[in-house]
Amino acid sequence: MDINAVILGFLEWRQLTGYELKKMFADLSFLPWSGNNNQIYKSLLELEREGLLTKEVIQQENLPAQKRYSATEQGRKMLKEAVLCASELPEQKNDFLLHMVWAQCLTNEEIGALIHQYQNQLFEELAMTKEKMRRKGTQANRSEREAYIFDMIWKNQCMVLQNELNWLGLLQNGLVHKDTAANEDQEEGNEK
Amino acid sequence: MDINAVILGFLEWRQLTGYELKKMFADLSFLPWSGNNNQIYKSLLELEREGLLTKEVIQQENLPAQKRYSATEQGRKMLKEAVLCASELPEQKNDFLLHMVWAQCLTNEEIGALIHQYQNQLFEELAMTKEKMRRKGTQANRSEREAYIFDMIWKNQCMVLQNELNWLGLLQNGLVHKDTAANEDQEEGNEK
DNA sequence: GCCTGCATGTAAGGCGTTACATGATTCT
DNA sequence: AGAATCATGTAACGCCTTACATGCAGGC
Numbered sequence: 001m002d003i004n005a006v007i008l009g010f011l012e013w014r015q016l017t018g019y020e021l022k023k024m025f026a027d028l029s030f031l032p033w034s035g036n037n038n039q040i041y042k043s044l045l046e047l048e049r050e051g052l053l054t055k056e057v058i059q060q061e062n063l064p065a066q067k068r069y070s071a072t073e074q075g076r077k078m079l080k081e082a083v084l085c086a087s088e089l090p091e092q093k094n095d096f097l098l099h100m101v102w103a104q105c106l107t108n109e110e111i112g113a114l115i116h117q118y119q120n121q122l123f124e125e126l127a128m129t130k131e132k133m134r135r136k137g138t139q140a141n142r143s144e145r146e147a148y149i150f151d152m153i154w155k156n157q158c159m160v161l162q163n164e165l166n167w168l169g170l171l172q173n174g175l176v177h178k179d180t181a182a183n184e185d186q187e188e189g190n191e192k
Numbered sequence: 193m194d195i196n197a198v199i200l201g202f203l204e205w206r207q208l209t210g211y212e213l214k215k216m217f218a219d220l221s222f223l224p225w226s227g228n229n230n231q232i233y234k235s236l237l238e239l240e241r242e243g244l245l246t247k248e249v250i251q252q253e254n255l256p257a258q259k260r261y262s263a264t265e266q267g268r269k270m271l272k273e274a275v276l277c278a279s280e281l282p283e284q285k286n287d288f289l290l291h292m293v294w295a296q297c298l299t300n301e302e303i304g305a306l307i308h309q310y311q312n313q314l315f316e317e318l319a320m321t322k323e324k325m326r327r328k329g330t331q332a333n334r335s336e337r338e339a340y341i342f343d344m345i346w347k348n349q350c351m352v353l354q355n356e357l358n359w360l361g362l363l364q365n366g367l368v369h370k371d372t373a374a375n376e377d378q379e380e381g382n383e384k
Numbered sequence: 385g386c387c388t389g390c391a392t393g394t395a396a397g398g399c400g401t402t403a404c405a406t407g408a409t410t411c412t
Numbered sequence: 413a414g415a416a417t418c419a420t421g422t423a424a425c426g427c428c429t430t431a432c433a434t435g436c437a438g439g440c
Binding site: 001006009012028030031032076079080083084086087088089090091092093094095096097098099100101102103104105106108110114117118121122125142143144145146148149150152153155156159160163164166167170171174175178 | 317338356
Binding site: 209210233255258 | 390391
C-alpha cells in the first residue's frame with residue numbers, strides 16, 4: 001500500500017481537506033509517511049487526475065479557500081483492491097543490532113551499560129505507547145469489529161516493544177554467563 | 193549509527209575494497225542500507241577526507257586498480273565512539289497493519305483470507321531466516337562472546353517474525369469470536 | 385555468444401525532509 | 413508581543429535506487 005491508497009482510505013472514511021489529512025498522518029504514529037505538505041498535496045493532485053476523488057472548493061472570508069476532497073466510486077473500488085492485495089513483510093530498522101555487530105571493541109561492562117540504556121529507552125517507549133492506547137481507546141466505532149482491529153493495531157506496537165525487551169533480557173543473561181569464558185577466549189584470539 | 197560508521201566497522205575488521213564492502217552489505221540482510229555504489233564510494237571519499245581511513249592502491253594487469261582501505265587509529269576511535277553512543281529505538285514498517293486500518297470495507301471471509309496469506313508469508317520468511325542462521329552459524333570467531341552476539345542477532349530476526357505470527361494468531365482468534373457480534377454491530381452502525 | 389565476476393565510478397530520477405511564503409484570527 | 417491555528421502551496425537539499433559505462437577473463 002502506497003501513500004495514495006492511504007489518503008484514499010482516509011477520504012472514504014469522511015470528507016477531508018489536505019490540512020486535515022496532515023493531522024491524520026501526525027496522529028497515526030505507525031504510518032510510514034510523515035504526511036508533509038509535499039507528499040499530501042502531490043498525492044491529492046495525482047488522485048484527482050486519475051478520477052479517484054472529487055474536489056469541492058469552499059471560499060472563506062479572511063482565510064484561504066478550502067478544498068474538500070472525497071473519494072469517488074472508482075476511488076473506493078481502488079481502495080478495496082489495495083486493501084485486498086498481499087501485504088509486504090514487516091521491515092525493521094534496528095540500530096541496536098548494528099551496535100552489537102561491533103561490540104567486540106567494547107568491554108563487558110561497556111556492553112552491559114549499552115544494554116541497560118537501551119532497556120530503559122524501550123521501557124519508556126512501551127509505557128508511552130500503552131498510555132496513548134489507553135487514551136485513544138475507542139475512536140473507531142463503525143462496528144465492534146473495527147474497534148477490535150484498532151485495539152489490536154495498538155497491541156501490535158506494544159508487542160513489538162515487549163518482544164525487543166524479551167530478546168534484550170536473553171542477550172543480557174547470555175552475556176553474564178559467558179563473562180569469564182569470553183574474556184579468556186578474547187586473549188587467546190589476540191595471541192594467535 | 194550511520195553508514196560511514198558501519199563501513200569503518202567493516203574496515204576495522206579487515207582491509208577491504210569498495211567492491212568487497214558491497215558484498216558485505218549484500219550478505220548482512222539486517223543492515224538498513226542496500227550498499228550500492230553511490231553510497232559506498234561516496235562514503236569512502238568522505239571518510240578518507242576526514243582521515244579516518246587510509247587507501248592503498250594496487251595496480252593489476254587486465255583489471256582496474258584495487259583501492260584497499262583500512263581504518264586509521266583515528267578511525268578506530270571514531271568507531272568506538274559511534275558504537276558507545278545511545279541507540280535509536282527500533283522502527284518498523286508494517287504494511288499489514290495499514291491493510292487492517294481499512295479492513296472495515298471487507299467481509300470477515302476476506303479478512304480471514306488476508307490473515308492466512310500473511311501468516312504463510314511470515315512462516316516462509318521465518319523458515320528462510322532459520323535456514324540462513326543454521327548455515328552461517330559460526331562466521332565470527334574472534335571470541336566466544338562475539339559468536340554469541342552474532343547468534344543473538346540472528347535470533348532477534350527470528351523472534352521479530354515469531355512475535356508477528358503470535359500477534360496474528362491473537363487477531364485471528366479475536367475475530368472468530370467476534371464474528372456474529374461484529375456483523376450485528378455493523379448493521380446498527382449503518383442504521384445510525 | 386552471452387553471462388558472471390572483478391573493480392571502479394557516474395547519471396538520472398524519485399521520494400522524503402525541512403523550511404519558506406502568505407495572511408487573518410485567536411490565544412497566552 | 414509573539415505564538416499557534418487555519419490552509420494552501422513552493423523550494424532546496426539530501427538520500428536512495430536503478431541503470432549506465434568501461435574492460436578483461438573465464439565458464440556454459
